[in-house]
Amino acid sequence: MSRILITGANGQVGFELQRALAVLGDIVSLDRAGLDLTQPDAIRQTLDRHQPDIIVNPAAYTAVDKAESDADTACKVNAEAPAELAAWAAEHGALLIHYSTDYVYDGEKDGAYVETDAANPQSVYGASKLAGEQAIVAAGASHVIFRTSWVFGAHGANFLKTILRLAGERESLNIVADQIGAPTSAALLADVTAHVIQRYRQSPQAFPSGVYHLSAAGETSWFEYARSVAMLAEEQGLPLKLSSANIQPIPSSAYPTPAKRPHNSRLDCSKIRATFDIHLPDWQDGVRHVFAQLCQR
Ligand SMILES: NC(=O)c1ccc[n+]([C@@H]2O[C@H](COP(=O)([O-])OP(=O)(O)OC[C@H]3O[C@@H](n4cnc5c(N)ncnc54)[C@H](OP(=O)(O)O)[C@@H]3O)[C@@H](O)[C@H]2O)c1
Incomplete structure (x- = not known):
């Protein structure tokens, strides 16, 4: 039986990991209060105490704009903490799964x-x-780094939930149309993580450590994504001020932000599909599923 330690358990992906990994072993779920990743000593002490075979690290400093004026904390959480986790994993023969x-x-x-x-x-x-x-x-430990994009889920803050909220408050919206990517559900990331852990347990010596792109299939713009969310809300008969026809496309230049966003976030996922023999569903499948979950609340 594996002992699996999950950081950032209250985040979008951390929340879904607790569901998806529960069948794989003994789970230690730690939110920020349980393990603050800005504290290197706390990281070592926590790992020493729990002795995990597998460390899953969805915790991150994800406030992209705030990071521009808080580089020190962003670096501690996003760079130094993963280094600490990886060093411990290398010393103890543990697997580290990380998200980028x-x-x-x-x-x-x-x-x-x-x-x-x-x-x-x-x-x-x-x-x-x-x-x-x-x-x-x-660091040299067995590891997987999933590079993903545009994460959303029923738990936590994300674009889909923001659009649903704004659709109840505003009659029109301007949304950026020149950034392209694939909205990827936290549940998909968690389910693929479970699949990869099973592969690791079958043959840890032959495990293909590395960086893997992992996003849902298909692509869209933030503008088209917002429209599809508004159309789902219309189909569902939710009380809305906004009509999907009143969402207007704008260029990124009309919506300046402290942090520059990539125009092209499209990730070719051939490597993960071939290496781990997985099928990646279309991004709309995840949107429909999360939308249905939110409607049940
Ligand atoms: N969200 C996206 O669109 C997106 C896109 C591409 C890649 N990713 C990557 O995917 C991974 C998961 O993202 P997500 O969407 O699940 O992020 P999220 O919902 O923002 O969750 C991140 C979690 O990290 C925790 N955290 C922040 N600072 C911490 C600290 N000092 N110590 C311990 N925990 C701390 C947060 O705690 P609190 O709950 O207390 O704030 C939060 O629960 C991250 O690696 C992220 O970089 C995300």
Whole structure:
């Protein structure tokens, strides 16, 4: 029986991991109060106390704009803490599963990014996440780093929930239409994590450690994504001020933010599909599922 330690248990992915990994072993779920990743000593002490075989680290400093003026904390959580987790994993023969982001790329490529494309983060958040990846690879433990994009779920804050809220408050919305990516559900990330852990347990010696792109299939813009959420809400007969026809496309230049976002967040997921023999469902499937969960509340 494995002992699986999950950080950031109150985040979108952390929440879903607790569900998806429960059948795989003894779970130790730690939210920020249970393990503060800005405290390296606490990280070591916590790992020593629980002695996990598998460490799953969805915790991150995800406030992308705030990170621009708080680089020190972003670096502690996104780079130094993963380095600490990876060092412990290497010393104790544990597996480390970690999550990274499309923000490691500059978004200037024409097609979908593959894992071997050069990283060129344009934000503090992206740079801190890339530094975390590099520290994990250098530590030498068995590891998987999932680079994902546009995460959403029923638990936590995300674009889908923001659009649903705004649809009840406003009659029109302007949404950026020149950033392309794949909305990826936290549940999909958690389910693939469970699948990868099962593979590790079958043959830990032959485990294919590495960086893997992991996003739902298909692609969209934030504008089209917002429209599809509003249309689902209309179909469902929710009380709305907004009509999906009153969502207007705007360029990123009309919505300036402290952190620069990549225009192209498309991630080619061929490597993970082939290596772990998985099928990645279309992004709309995840949206419909989370939407249904939210409607039941
Ligand atoms: N969200 C996205 O769109 C997106 C896109 C690409 C990649 N990712 C990556 O996917 C992973 C999961 O993201 P997510 O969407 O689940 O993020 P999330 O919902 O923001 O959850 C992150 C969790 O990390 C915790 N955390 C922050 N600082 C911490 C600290 N000092 N010590 C311990 N825990 C701390 C937060 O705690 P509190 O609950 O107390 O704040 C939160 O529960 C992250 O690695 C993220 O970089 C996310």
